[in-house]
Amino acid sequence: MTDVPTNGGQPRQPRQPRQPRHAVRADAQRSVDALLTAAAEVFAASGVDAPVRQITARAGVGAGTLYRHFPQRSDLIAAVFRHEVDACADAAPALAARYDPADALARWLRRFAGFIATKRGLSAALHSGDPAYGSLPSYFQDRFIPVLGGLLDAAAAAGQIRGDADPMDLLRAVANLALPVGDENDEHAQRMVALLMDGLRYGAGAE
Amino acid sequence: MTDVPTNGGQPRQPRQPRQPRHAVRADAQRSVDALLTAAAEVFAASGVDAPVRQITARAGVGAGTLYRHFPQRSDLIAAVFRHEVDACADAAPALAARYDPADALARWLRRFAGFIATKRGLSAALHSGDPAYGSLPSYFQDRFIPVLGGLLDAAAAAGQIRGDADPMDLLRAVANLALPVGDENDEHAQRMVALLMDGLRYGAGAE
DNA sequence: TTGCTAAACGGAACATCGTTCCGTATCGTC
DNA sequence: GACGATACGGAACGATGTTCCGTTTAGCAA
Secondary structure (H helix, E strand, C coil): CCCCCCCCCCCCCCCCCCCCCCCCCHHHHHHHHHHHHHHHHHHHHHCCCCCHHHHHHHHCCCHHHHHHHCCCHHHHHHHHHHHHHHHHHHHHHHHHHHCCHHHHHHHHHHHHHHHHHCCCCHHHHHCCCCHHHCCHHHHHHHHHHHHHHHHHHHHHHCCCCCCCCCHHHHHHHHHHHHCCCCCCCHHHHHHHHHHHHHHHHHCCCCC | CCCCCCCCCCCCCCCCCCCCCCCCCHHHHHHHHHHHHHHHHHHHHHCCCCCHHHHHHHHCCCHHHHHHHCCCHHHHHHHHHHHHHHHHHHHHHHHHHHCCHHHHHHHHHHHHHHHHHCCCCHHHHHCCCCHHHCCHHHHHHHHHHHHHHHHHHHHHHCCCCCCCCCHHHHHHHHHHHHCCCCCCCHHHHHHHHHHHHHHHHHCCCCC
16 A cells, blocks of 8 residues: 555545536535525524524424535525625616616615624624634625725716715725614614715715 | 502512621522632633533532522623622722832733733623623723723823823723734733833823 | 436434522521 | 521423434436
8 A cells, every 4th residue: 555556646535526426416406595595584583693493494404404515503604694795796786777876876775784784693703713704704895895886986977976985984884884783673774874875975076 | 459558668579689687698608709710710711601510510519509699691790790890900009009100000901901801702792782781881991990090190190101091092902902812812912011001101291 | 217326315312501490408596 | 406598409401503324315327
């Protein structure tokens, strides 16, 4: 066993989990989708500390299935987070196509506030030091800053809002406004976001 | 049951837990002391989320005893917090008597940084909305601001440090520096606190 | 179509945790 | 010294995260 002449350069252990034999089994894909959907709903309703069984029950799968696809709880949380970030970011083009720039911006900010409102308990999780969360903040920024930047630029170019708004500033502001604290309903958040939007409109043309 | 004529003005439920019949039994006092000491050590080592059994084992006490004195977990955490705030604040007079003002200030700030360093996970607990924590922030301020203010005034009066340092600002700054994040040891915090102290000295007499 | 095997599934079982319960031991008083 | 209120210990309970393993199924091949 001094040498391993077989499979030169092709290590036996699967370095790429892709192409294990056939791409991905249909039932596995269904399970993952069901889990992501169920987890998103449960997290929104009860926070990210919700019991695992509640998620598996809603998804109609066993606990073993969950842990097969998401070995750690944090993996599921991170996956749901990314999934929702994508959904929110991907909503922008449709809005931009259907509404005029300022309206599209306002609608997307509302959408974004709704996204944030489902993130109760996540900020604590983010600071837990779990490496599974390490890439989430940058993912958040990488996806949202270009999207919001585009909407802002379009509205500014149309002369509908002021031109000096910084996307990151606005993301942080809306996130702080919409993060649920205590028992206040999200009506308050929506009003504050609308106020922010009016602030942007008010400065149109100025400077 | 339309009226309750009995015990006018003296509600039956014990509003003051003091003076139940005789002051407090000696064994009960021992248990409380052992629990506070053990909890402080365990919290410092493992954070406030440490298992309850670990605390009772270290205190040499049964679980029932813990819950008799601290009906909720948050009660124990709050009690330990208050206990340590007191110990830290009470350390100031001795330091002020033994060392010259600026030295006493520096030593107390180190002491305070050590206090903060044991508070991993507490900030999350404070924001959990549990009413048992409601009074902790004001307790923190009420005890520390006069203590630090006294030390600052003495050092400023002696011309050893600048005179425009705000106690609350300094508390927040040191707390932020000393709060353990990730795996860094507290050496870093002590260096930063020393730096802050040098900053105070540097401004002596200025302005 | 039928057979086969790796992959995936479900849910019982295990370990751990916070909390409760209650029989027993102890303290302080009369 | 005896008695009653108080406190103690730790087993027991319910909930939860996680693992294990016998069973099922998807997808390929003959």
